[in-house]
Every structure is written in structure tokens, then in C-alpha cells.
Amino acid sequence: MRKLKEFIIEKLILLCGLASIFFVAMIFLFLLKEGLAVFTTVNPFDFLFGKSWYPISEPAQLGILPLILGSLLVTLGAAIISIPIGVGCAVYIAEIAPPKTKETLKAGIELLAAIPSVVLGFIGMVTLVPLVKSIFHLPTGLTALSGSIMLAFMAMPTIVSIAEDALYSVPKTYKEGALALGATHWQTIWRVMLPAASSGILAAVMLGIGRVIGETMAVMMITGNAAVIPQSILAPVRTLTATIAAEMGEAVVGSEHYFALFAVGIVLFVISFAINVTADLFLHKRQ
Amino acid sequence: MLKKIFIVTCLTVFPAFCLASPDNNSIQIKGSDTMVNLAQSWAEKYMEKNSSDFIAVTGGGSGTGLSSLISGTCDIAISSRNIKEKEITLARQRGINPNEIKVALDGLAVVVSPANPVSEVTLAQLADIFTARITNWKELGGKDEKIVLLSREVNSGTHVYFKEHVLRKNDPASREEFAPGALMLSSSQAIADEVAGNPAAIGYYGMGYISKNQKPLAIATDENSAYEAPTIENVISNKYPISRPLFFYTNGAPESLVKKFIDFALSKEGQDIVIATDFVPAAK
Secondary structure, eight states, X not given: OHHHHHHHHHHHHHHHHHHHHHHHHHHHHHHHHHHGGGGGTSOHHHHHHOSOEETTSSSOEXXXXXXXXXXXXXXXXXXXXXXXXXXXXXXXXXXXSOHHHHHHHHHHHHHHHHSOHHHHHHHIIIIIHHHHHHHTTOSOSOSHHHHHHHHHHHHHHHHHHHHHHHHHXXXXXXXXXXXXXXOOHHHIIIIIIHXXXXXXXXXXXXXXXXXXXXXXXXXXXXXXXXXXXXXXXXXOBOOHHHHHHHHTTTSOTTSHHHHHHHHHHHHHHHHHHHHHHHHHHHHHHHO | OHHHHHHHHHHHHOHXXXXXXXXXXXXXXXXXXXXXXXXHHHHHXXXXXXXXXXXXXXXXXXXXXXXXXXXXXXXEEXXXXXXXXXXXXXXXXXXXXXXXXXXXXXXXXXXXXXXXXXXXXXXXXXXXXXXXXSOBGGGGTXXXXXXXXXXXXXXXXHHHHHXXXXXXXXXXXXXXXXXXXXXXXXXXXXXXXXXXXXXXXXXXXXXXGOOXXXXXXXXXXXXXXXXXXXXXHHHHTTOSSOEEEEEEEEESXXXXXXXXXXXXHHSHHHHHHHHHTTOEEOOO
16 A cells, blocks of 8 residues: 555656656747748748848848847846856855855845846836936937846846855865965955856856846836847847737737747747756756 | 526636627727727726626737737727738638728827927928938937937837838838837837937827827928828818828627627717827718
8 A cells, every 4th residue: 555655656756757848848849830830931041140120011021130139139238247246246145244144145135036027127117227328328228238237137146046056065175175275265265166166156157147038028128129230238129038029919820920929939949948958067067 | 597597607617718609798809009098988988888798908009909800809809000911811711801990080199309399390201210311300400319219019000000101101012111220119108208208219109198298290291281280180180191090890790799889989979088088080
């Protein structure tokens, strides 16, 4: 009897484990099925490297290069802002902060992660956008930079908590050894702790970036959504995610536009899959 | 009795299923953001008088409304543009026969910030502005500032109407597009807010959204004609050059409840609501 119970529970857990893989596979197959249909009318090269996105014109122009570059630019900006701050914050929490400060900071970071992105987008729209406009004397504050700053806030909790974890799991003996050899606290952190935790920190960065590139609501509200190849970070951009969100309602099921949006989804899926795999490789290297 | 039980079960257990069945007393209306307030006012007044009927109104854009009419998920699509050939073909394939009813008119206002000295443009200048052939306000007699173009997203009937009638000047062979640098905002209110705070911005939306924080431009058909402001009188008399009809689309000729609602919208009382919500009554 007990054996049977054990057996059933084991199989149930196995099923749960397989479920997530099953769902991912189904989602990917659905994406492929709907998205690849667009390539019967547009050739893949023109789709990926076309410079104009006019999906509802006759004939439609479906070039997503401005959208890809828009997504990459916003993500790059967010990475440049969030990585130094995030890693610095992790180092402080793991190595320097006294226990009480440490708890407060960790709670703060968790709170930051809990803010819904639409709220961040809204706050950005009324505070950050006018600020960016007046600081840089721009015609409009709805720019890639505004998006990057807001997304950096979203990437930070991920980066901080995973990087802190990585620093924490560096064996204590490393630190003790370095200090015993006469290294200062800073030298220990910079020369010993950070290199020892480097693969974990890289994974943290990749996962943070993964979160940023898939973010939709906040970028749609504050980046201006102009489908033009961005000349600088102070120009408006249109991201892959915002395009899908803004246009899916319009696309008639089964139309070329509808398939094209699914193909945009495939591109997005491939990008975030690549980022997650890279993060995973770094994490495994550590172990 | 059995039928009654069936209907009650239907209403409680399968509301979604019930929407598709003919003897229910609710209507789904979906589509144009421009018309959503108008349709909502009609629905409220109508439901006050017919408390047993239920009318749900949602926005999302004309394209959204028409595509749900085609997919059979709404009874009336509200649209601020004509249905496209492509959409009719798709609808026919799915056994839907779109039927067009003109319910009101709308003047499209082109707005700038009250701080902007420019107050009148011609249609040709407008086309040049939105296709980025004119990029600086000084070319129009304003300050030396780069023009910031604000447009609605592509799911908006207003976007499509503006493109076809202003940018392409009603020429079906024209290939003019909005300049790729135009900012795509997701609602008329977002455009109103950005124009209010940005002296270099120019945007367009239905007359109903004009407030004291924006300045509507007076528009002339060409250099030799008079510049007209977007007012109800000018739209009725057809003097204002950018006005458009607003439509209901139904599947086939309207029947039962849908017909009752449309008759209400076109009645004197319904058309008074049109005026109250800053639109222009459909010319009889």
C-alpha cells in the first residue's frame, strides 16, 4: 500500500516536471505554425532586414529591422544602467552592509520587483518623460533613454538577488585566505570574491536582460513607438513587444498582418531563449 | 417551461454560448475609440428605457471592432472608417455579411499647443507635415523648432482616415505614409496630453477631445479657400475639410434587438445624444 502511494506521488511529480516542458513546446509549435505562414508572402530576408513597418498599407510593408534595433537599443541602455548599480548593490549587500541594513535593503529590492510594470510606465510617463525632454532639450521626451531608465528599475531586482546569491555561495575560505594574506577588504572583493562569483553574476545579468527584452507595457507607454531606425538613444523607438501589443487587436485572424505579428513573436522568443540559454551555461559553469 | 429552464441554465452556466444564440437580450458592441463614448451614452439611455436589455460597449479601435465582427464575437462593430475590401472578403469567407449604417459625423481636429503661434494650415501643408517634407515650424511661420508628429496607432480608424484623406488626398493609387519618425500613441487622450505639454507637437483626433489645453488649427482645402475651424456648424455645412462619417456595422440587415437599438440611435433622441457628446448628427 505504501509503495503504491509512493509510486503515485512519484509519477504525479514527474508529470508536473514534464508539464512545463510540454507547455513550452506547445507554445513554440503554435508560434511556428502561425508565424511561419507570413513567409509565404514575404521573404525572410526582407522581413528581418526590411526598413519599413507599414503593416496595414496595401501592399503591406513588413520589415522589422527598426523594431529589432529598437528593442536592442532599449535593452542595451537598460543594461548599461542596471548592471553597475545592480552588481554594486549586490556586493554591498553580500559583503559590506551590517545585518540590519542588509535586511532593509533586501526587503526594498523585493518591493521594487513587486511594482507592476504598468505602474512604472505610468510614473515614467508623468515624471521621467518631461525630465528627459527638458534636460536634453529634445523635441519630445518619449525616447529610448526614458524606456531604458524605467526598464533598468525592472532588471535591477533580478540582477541584485541572483548576484548576491552568487557572492554568498563563494566558499568562506577564499575570503579568509585573502584577508590572511594581508589584502584589504576592497582588494578581497575586487580580486577574489568577484572573480570567484563571476559566472553567477554573468547569469544574473543575462536573466535581468531577459526580463527587460520581454517587457511590454512600460516601453509602449514611454518610448514613443515610432518605427524608425534609431539614430541615437535620445530618439523615439518602437520595440518588438510594443508592436505585438499595440497591433494584435487590429489584426484580423488569418490575415498577413496577423501572421507577421506571430513571426515577430518568434523573433522575440528566439532572442530571449538565446539569452536564457547563455545564462544557464554560465550558471552550470559555476557548479 | 422547458424552454425557460433551458434559457435560465444558458444564462447562468454558458453566458458566452448564449451571446451567440438568437433569443438572448444582450448586444455586444465593439470598436472605434472615437465612438466609444457616444455608443456608451446611447447604450445607457437605451437601457434606462428598456431595462430588460443589456448592451455592452468596448473600445479597442475600429479595426479591432471589425475583426471581432468578422470573428463573430460582437453584434455591432462601431467604426470611424469604411470597411476595407480585404475585410469584406475575409468576412464573406466566414459567412458574415457586413452591413453598413451611418450613424453620425465627426470632424477631425488637427491640434497644436496654445503656445504655438501657427494657427492655420492648408491640406497640402498638413500632408507635407505628416510625411516629414516640412520638418520645422518656421516653414509655417512659427518658431525655429523641429515638428514632433503625433499619430494614433495603426488599429485606429482615425489613423486610417487621416492617412487616406489627408496624406493620400483621397487618391487610392497614392503610396504616401506617415513619416516613420511619427510617434504612435495608443489613445486620443495620450495625444491630447502630449500636445498640451509640448509646444512643438502636432496631432489629430476627433473634435470631442478638444479642450482649452490644445489649439485646433483652422484648415483650408487649398491656398485660395478660406481657413475653417473645426466646429459643429462647419462640419454640417461641409465647410470644414476633414470630417468623416461614423458607422455601425452589423452582420446582415439588423434584426430584433440590434435593430431596436440602431433605430434608437438614429431617432431624434439618439441624435441629440450625438450633439451632447460633441459629434455631429448624421445628415438625413
